[in-house]
Amino acid sequence: MSFGALHGLGGLAGGLLVGFLAAGLDRILTARLQSRIGPPLLQPVYDVVKLLGKEALIVNAWQAFCACTTLLTAALAWLLFVLQSDLLLVFFVQAVGAVFLVVGALASGSPYSHIGAHRELLQMLAYEPLLVLVFIGMYLETGSFRLEVLFAWPRPLLWRMPFLFLVLAFALGIKMRKSPFDLSACHHAHQELVRGVLTDYSGPLLALTEIAHAFEVALMLGFFTLFWPGWGVGRFLLPVAVWAFVIGVDNATARSNWRWMLGTAWGLGLGLAIVNLVWIGQG
Amino acid sequence: MDPRVLWTVVLMLAPFAGAASCVFLGRSPAGRRAVVLATGALLIAAALALLGEAPFRLEIPPGLRAPLGVCLTAADAALLAAFLYYGAKYRHAGILLLTLLQAAGLVVFKGVLTRSAAASGGIVVDGLACLMVLVVSIVGALICFQALPYMDNHERHYGVSPSRQPRFFGVMLLFLGAMNGFVLFHDLSFLYAFFELTTLCSFLLIGHDRTHVAVRNALRALWMNSLGGVAFVLGMIEAFRSSGTLDLAGALAAPRLEGDATYFVALALLGIACLVKSAQFPFQGWLLGAMVAPTPVSALLHSSTMVKIGVYFLLRLAPGFPGSFLGQALALAGSFGFLAAAGLAVGQSNGKKVLAYSTISNLGLMFACIGVNTGSALLAATLLLAFHAVLKAMLFLSVGAIEQHIESRDIEDMRGLYTAMPLTALITLAGVVMMIFPPFGVLLGKWMAIEAVARHLPAVVMIALGSALTVLYWARWAGTLLSDPLGGRFHAERQPVLTWLALGSLGLGGAALSVAAPWIVERGLAPIWHPAYGTAYAVVAGGLESATGSFAVLPLSLAAACGLALSAFALHRAFRARRVPPYLSGLQTGEGASFRGPLQQAVRVAARNYYLDRIFGEDRLNPWVNLGGAILLTLILGGVL
Numbered sequence: 059m060s061f062g063a064l065h066g067l068g069g070l071a072g073g074l075l076v077g078f079l080a081a082g083l084d085r086i087l088t089a090r091l092q093s094r095i096g097p098p099l100l101q102p103v104y105d106v107v108k109l110l111g112k113e114a115l116i117v118n119a120w121q122a123f124c125a126c127t128t129l130l131t132a133a134l135a136w137l138l139f140v141l142q143s144d145l146l147l148v149f150f151v152q153a154v155g156a157v158f159l160v161v162g163a164l165a166s167g168s169p170y171s172h173i174g175a176h177r178e179l180l181q182m183l184a185y186e187p188l189l190v191l192v193f194i195g196m197y198l199e200t201g202s203f204r205l206e207v208l209f210a211w212p213r214p215l216l217w218r219m220p221f222l223f224l225v226l227a228f229a230l231g232i233k234m235r236k237s238p239f240d241l242s243a244c245h246h247a248h249q250e251l252v253r254g255v256l257t258d259y260s261g262p263l264l265a266l267t268e269i270a271h272a273f274e275v276a277l278m279l280g281f282f283t284l285f286w287p288g289w290g291v292g293r294f295l296l297p298v299a300v301w302a303f304v305i306g307v308d309n310a311t312a313r314s315n316w317r318w319m320l321g322t323a324w325g326l327g328l329g330l331a332i333v334n335l336v337w338i339g340q341g
Numbered sequence: 342m343d344p345r346v347l348w349t350v351v352l353m354l355a356p357f358a359g360a361a362s363c364v365f366l367g368r369s370p371a372g373r374r375a376v377v378l379a380t381g382a383l384l385i386a387a388a389l390a391l392l393g394e395a396p397f398r399l400e401i402p403p404g405l406r407a408p409l410g411v412c413l414t415a416a417d418a419a420l421l422a423a424f425l426y427y428g429a430k431y432r433h434a435g436i437l438l439l440t441l442l443q444a445a446g447l448v449v450f451k452g453v454l455t456r457s458a459a460a461s462g463g464i465v466v467d468g469l470a471c472l473m474v475l476v477v478s479i480v481g482a483l484i485c486f487q488a489l490p491y492m493d494n495h496e497r498h499y500g501v502s503p504s505r506q507p508r509f510f511g512v513m514l515l516f517l518g519a520m521n522g523f524v525l526f527h528d529l530s531f532l533y534a535f536f537e538l539t540t541l542c543s544f545l546l547i548g549h550d551r552t553h554v555a556v557r558n559a560l561r562a563l564w565m566n567s568l569g570g571v572a573f574v575l576g577m578i579e580a581f582r583s584s585g586t587l588d589l590a591g592a593l594a595a596p597r598l599e600g601d602a603t604y605f606v607a608l609a610l611l612g613i614a615c616l617v618k619s620a621q622f623p624f625q626g627w628l629l630g631a632m633v634a635p636t637p638v639s640a641l642l643h644s645s646t647m648v649k650i651g652v653y654f655l656l657r658l659a660p661g662f663p664g665s666f667l668g669q670a671l672a673l674a675g676s677f678g679f680l681a682a683a684g685l686a687v688g689q690s691n692g693k694k695v696l697a698y699s700t701i702s703n704l705g706l707m708f709a710c711i712g713v714n715t716g717s718a719l720l721a722a723t724l725l726l727a728f729h730a731v732l733k734a735m736l737f738l739s740v741g742a743i744e745q746h747i748e749s750r751d752i753e754d755m756r757g758l759y760t761a762m763p764l765t766a767l768i769t770l771a772g773v774v775m776m777i778f779p780p781f782g783v784l785l786g787k788w789m790a791i792e793a794v795a796r797h798l799p800a801v802v803m804i805a806l807g808s809a810l811t812v813l814y815w816a817r818w819a820g821t822l823l824s825d826p827l828g829g830r831f832h833a834e835r836q837p838v839l840t841w842l843a844l845g846s847l848g849l850g851g852a853a854l855s856v857a858a859p860w861i862v863e864r865g866l867a868p869i870w871h872p873a874y875g876t877a878y879a880v881v882a883g884g885l886e887s888a889t890g891s892f893a894v895l896p897l898s899l900a901a902a903c904g905l906a907l908s909a910f911a912l913h914r915a916f917r918a919r920r921v922p923p924y925l926s927g928l929q930t931g932e933g934a935s936f937r938g939p940l941q942q943a944v945r946v947a948a949r950n951y952y953l954d955r956i957f958g959e960d961r962l963n964p965w966v967n968l969g970g971a972i973l974l975t976l977i978l979g980g981v982l
Contacts, residue, residue, distance in 0.1 A: 114914075114915065114918045115918070115921045116915045116918045116919065117920070117922070117924075118823070118824070119915035120827070121915070122908075122911040122914065122915030123909065123912040125911070126907055126908040126912075127908045130907060134900055134904070143893065144890040145890070146788055146791060147788065147890070147893070150778070151897075153777075153812060154778050157777075157812060157816045160816050161816060161819050161820040162820075163820070164819075164820025164821060164950075165823040165824045166824070167824065167948060168924045168925060168934075169946060170926070171948075172949075175820065176817075176951040179812075179951075180951075182809065182813065183812075183813050186805075186808065186809035187802075187806045187808070187809050190805035190808065191802065194791075194795050194805070197792075198796070202888075203792065203890035204891065258923055324806070331802075335798055339796070
């Protein structure tokens with residue numbers, strides 16, 4: 059087996075590990091904040107294994123197609139990131155998975171799925187421009203969208219792009235569907251939303267979307283590693299810190315509505331991004 | 342006979358001959374069918390043959406120049422007379438005024454300015470002309486093919502008798518001839534005549550159904566495009582004053598005096614003519630109104646003709662303004678159009694309107710690239726032009742087929758379309774996927790565009806916002822196509838052969854071209870811009886690479902094909918799995934989507950898409966986007982004056 063294939067397979071396994079560990083730690087941390095003990099660290103993995111063993115109950119057969127595509131493209135986006143491809147390309151590929159999750163939810167006739175799907179689209183509307191502008195900032199600073207150049211960049215991007223770092227943290231919160239941005243779905247059920255965009259995915263199909271989400275979270279956390287040079291602790295401390303911050307905010311805030319989310323993302327987020335971009339462009 | 346002359350003449354004369362024979366032979370369905378199919382096949386063959394001969398330049402033989410000049414003047418006079426006639430017939434002061442303005446400009450131009458100048462521009466078949474000829478002739482011909490069964494249905498449905506199809510197909514073919522003429526000639530005075538001919542054709546086609554709305558919208562198209570005509574005449578005059586030649590390349594290359602504004606005034610005026618033809622804000626109204634016409638007309642206007650004139654002509658002018666204020670202003674206007682049209686598309690539930698706004702939006706992206714005016718930006722615009730033509734034709738033809746089947750063009754009525762018309766629904770879905778996802782051509786173009794405009798901050802911010810809105814309105818539509826109620830096994834619906842021919846060849850062609858895109862860019866499109874701008878992209882391992890990034894087209898295409906196979910297998914399995922009703926938070930009655938509510942009453946459940954019209958509705962946004970468009974227009978003009 060060639061080095062590239064090994065690298066890819068190892069990367070995929072690593073992505074799953076990061077995604078599921080993040081979910082497991084989240085549940086423990088959240089439980090402790092609520093004076094509970096919480097589940098074992100690997101509970102999200104057990105959940106997925108159990109779901110995979112269940113009978114597939116199908117609401118609309120296209121949901122199987124969509125869940126499968128969501129997983130494959132989320133894995134592909136993470137793989138392209140690990141293999142150090144092009145940053146914009148990684149962004150475009152991850153969007154495919156996000157869209158197909160919504161398409162599958164829209165295929166069901168359930169109003170809960172429907173509202174969840176539309177809210178998920180609004181969440182994408184909020185975070186996609188922010189992500190693109192963060193990547194544009196990286197390009198303006200390093201002159202390249204190639205991840206191999208970005209990973210090898212000798213100076214900390216953090217000092218040059220502090221606002222864009224905040225903007226990316228904002229996007230992480232929305233992408234992870236954490237309060238105050240848990241509009242389209244949430245780890246636990248909401249009274250008026252049930253499980254939102256995930257309502258009519260069940261059994262193995264739900265497992266596929268959970269695995270896809272693990273890759274998505276890994277990818278989002280991976281973007282933060284670009285802000286620090288070298289392969290030391292600093293590079294991995296950044297995503298961990300931001301992740302802890304997002305979980306903290308999740309436990310400290312209530313769900314907002316989509317108008318507030320969109321207004322904040324397109325107002326504050328865009329404003330911060332533009333200020334930082336102008337500043338990089340000048341220097 | 343020299344094959345180069347032969348194919349060029351065929352490309353320009355066959356549509357005119359076809360149009361004329363349609364009027365005479367078109368009364369019988371068989372005759373009409375024969376004429377349209379023969380003309381279309383001839384156009385496709387000639388366009389492909391021309392590709393083998395390019396690049397070349399043909400001079401008009403000296404003996405032909407004088408008669409051609411007379412023909413040209415006669416054609417100009419006839420076109421303006423036709424506009425005057427329609428202006429008078431429908432008592433439209435705007436059309437009359439704008440036509441008289443053009444006539445006055447032409448009299449000055451022909452009578453005073455160019456009296457001594459010989460017709461200078463010949464026929465130039467370079468890469469860009471070839472690309473446009475291919476788009477016009479192949480996509481245009483396929484649209485005409487699908488129009489044959491469509492118009493039969495259309496007239497049956499509306500009870501039109503006697504048939505008005507001879508005129509309809511005559512004008513459709515004439516349109517293709519006008520487009521080929523516009524693309525192949527390089528002399529501004531010839532370009533003007535073809536420019537006006539497309540205005541006339543679009544007016545006749547939009548008003549084809551002769552309903553009140555059709556006539557009103559056709560008149561709107563006529564007056565707005567006449568405004569473009571006035572800008573063209575003035576731009577032509579200024580170009581001649583600045584360079585002393587009518588040859589396009591000559592006018593762009595002519596030496597300029599320091600501080601002489603005439604040259605940029607000419608470019609700005611011609612640029613505004615392009616903005617009008619491409620329905621950029623604030624001129625979007627005519628294209629939106631055009632959707633009252635039979636759907637093949639929309640397909641033609643949106644994909645291979647009319648709106649592409651603006652992009653093509655501005656691409657021709659692009660080497661004239663790199664690094665200028667005009668370019669900056671165009672980049673702003675284009676990216677504003679991209680964002681604003683995407684926003685307006687979000688607010689629409691009418692499928693044809695979503696497609697129309699998506700066209701305006703994509704054209705805006707192309708204008709933004711042309712404004713940025715670097716090698717990679719122009720390459721992106723060229724690539725987007727080609728792929729947009731193929732896919733927009735396919736999507737409009739699909740919507741046309743859907744509309745005739747379900748008698749609605751509203752996205753909400755397309756729920757469960759996969760059950761009613763599975764194959765058409767799948768083709769539409771494929772069109773949507775190819776519009777927004779990698780590794781397909783449109784997204785490759787968008788990737789190149791973002792790389793190219795990354796240093797132009799206002800443009801890139803608007804493009805980032807517009808892209809997110811674009812994903813929203815397409816994803817919503819795709820989900821609706823597949824939604825419940827879902828039937829059992831796949832049984833392809835019945836459609837006329839010509840419909841399947843058009844939809845199938847556009848869809849498969851779009852996919853095949855996407856896979857071949859790196860080589861198309863390297864061998865076909867890059868040489869267009871290479872001499873003036875250098876080469877920005879290289880093919881490495883089946884992907885495109887630039888200095889700043891890489892897009893692995895072929896590996897991703899393979900991955901997409903494998904992924905599609907896996908997902909299709911999952912779909913196949915799911916059709917055999919146990920079916921359950923959707924979750925409704927109550928005990929289901931088992932009949933459709935309803936549950937037992939209070940007092941055992943059955944409560945029906947309905948779900949509808951978000952259209953967010955309180956934010957993105959036309960009523961809400963139109964004043965602002967028109968204002969924005971007008972401000973940017975004054976920026977374009979004010980910057981050069």
